[in-house]
Amino acid sequence: MWRLIVLAVLLIIMYFLVRNAVRGFFQKRQDVVRAGSGGSSELVQDPVCGMFVPKEGAYFIRNADRTHFFCGESCRNIYEKKVSSA
């Protein structure tokens, strides 16, 4: 009889551990989604291809008046050439 009770308690502990792990996983996923859709990292438009990119980690050129953000190095190079030729 005691063995059954110990087994039941172990199952309950395992159930809570698994539930917490699953909940933690989903909370982390929500944080990722939140960070991608605004929140701390703001979306900025690439003036070359028109794509919206998160400000954090984006390629950029700092001009005298403002900062331009780009989706990648290629777009930044295109913009740089355009500015230098103008």
Ligand SMILES: [Zn+2]
């Ligand atoms: Zn681009």
